[in-house]
Amino acid sequence: AQLSENFYVKKCPSVFNAVKSVVHSAVAKEARMGGSLLRLFFHDCFVNGCDGSVLLDDTSSFKGEKTAPPNSNSLRGFDVIDAIKSKVEAVCPGVVSCADVVAIAARDSVAILGGPYWKVKLGRRDSKTASFNAANSGVIPSPFSSLSDLISKFQAQGLSTKDMVALSGAHTIGKAKCSTFRQHVYNETNNINSLFAKARQRNCPRTSGTIRDNNVAVLDFKTPNQFDNLYYKNLINKKGSFILTRFYSVEDPQIHLLELTATIKRPLKMTLLMQ
Numbered sequence: 001a002q003l004s005e006n007f008y009v010k011k012c013p014s015v016f017n018a019v020k021s022v023v024h025s026a027v028a029k030e031a032r033m034g035g036s037l038l039r040l041f042f043h044d045c046f047v048n049g050c051d052g053s054v055l056l057d058d059t060s061s062f063k064g065e066k067t068a069p070p071n072s073n074s075l076r077g078f079d080v081i082d083a084i085k086s087k088v089e090a091v092c093p094g095v096v097s098c099a100d101v102v103a104i105a106a107r108d109s110v111a112i113l114g115g116p117y118w119k120v121k122l123g124r125r126d127s128k129t130a131s132f133n134a135a136n137s138g139v140i141p142s143p144f145s146s147l148s149d150l151i152s153k154f155q156a157q158g159l160s161t162k163d164m165v166a167l168s169g170a171h172t173i174g175k176a177k178c179s180t181f182r183q184h185v186y187n188e189t190n191n192i193n194s195l196f197a198k199a200r201q202r203n204c205p206r207t208s209g210t211i212r213d214n215n216v217a218v219l220d221f222k223t224p225n226q227f228d229n230l231y232y233k234n235l236i237n238k239k240g241s242f243i244l245t246r247f248y249s250v251e252d253p254q255i256h257l258l259e260l261t262a263t264i265k266r267p268l269k270m271t272l273l274m275q
């Protein structure tokens with residue numbers, strides 16, 4: 001069925017306040033949670049669409065997505081989604097899908113951290129099953145993917161290269177583990193400022209396989225808790241986080257300076273994933 005901004009206007013008008021109040025207190029307690037909730041939405045949507053599949057625990061009949069490599073020891077915020085869902089069930093029992101809760105929580109997170117606001121289209125139906133294999137099949141982009149691989153993974157979701165560049169701007173908030181950015185900070189190409197690389201290396205030893213793999217660093221070293229366009233500015237200054245930074249160079253025909261500055265001027269299109 002067609003999603004609609006007005007889906008809950010009659011069925012549950014208080015859903016928006018219920019979601020927002022829980023997101024608000026979670027982000028007040030820990031700003032990073034805003035990023036974690038946004039990423040949860042992204043990882044739900046890339047695996048069989050935005051159907052709440054990412055939320056499902058393993059059962060006797062299926063092994064779900066939570067323990068799949070892109071998600072395990074990495075996705076956060078499930079407890080916040082549970083708290084939101086309880087609150088929503090208290091005001092409108094049996095009306096609002098978990099998939100819609102995740103979509104609204106992602107929007108509210110971005111807005112609370114100073115980013116753009118959009119009207120979320122609603123009416124998603126929750127999946128009753130989830131698949132470890134689907135989440136492990138390579139549909140979710142990896143920080144070690146090549147540029148062409150990243151582009152084709154977004155293409156497979158109906159998203160263009162420009163969309164990918166815009167959506168990568170989400171890394172203006174949140175944190176990443178040493179194991180995901182080590183390669184970038186020890187690979188001193190001309191894409192990374194050497195002082196910045198050194199600073200990151202301090203918290204992330206070259207050798208993998210220790211507890212320090214889990215050390216985290218902010219993705220945006222300047223405004224980690226504000227949803228702004230610093231992701232791109234850092235990238236241009238060679239102090240970027242790991243995703244497009246590895247590929248960013250003035251010579252690159254696909255992700256070049258013009259593309260990036262155009263993205264800075266446009267509002268970040270967070271709505272792209274929201275269909």
Ligand code: HEM
Nearest residue numbers: 035036038039042074141142143167170174175176177180
């Ligand atoms: C372009 C392909 C992408 C790759 C390869 C990628 C990869 C990653 C990785 C490896 C992390 C750190 C995870 C960890 O250390 O546990 C991360 C964090 C994050 N990603 Fe992405 N990501 C991509 C696109 C996106 C998109 C499209 C969004 C949302 C629209 C997003 C939002 C985030 C956020 C907010 C965080 C921080 C999460 C937190 O602090 O809990 N990413 N990403």
Ligand SMILES: [Ca+2]
Nearest residue numbers: 044047049053
């Ligand atoms: Ca899903």
Ligand SMILES: [Ca+2]
Nearest residue numbers: 172220223226
């Ligand atoms: Ca920022």
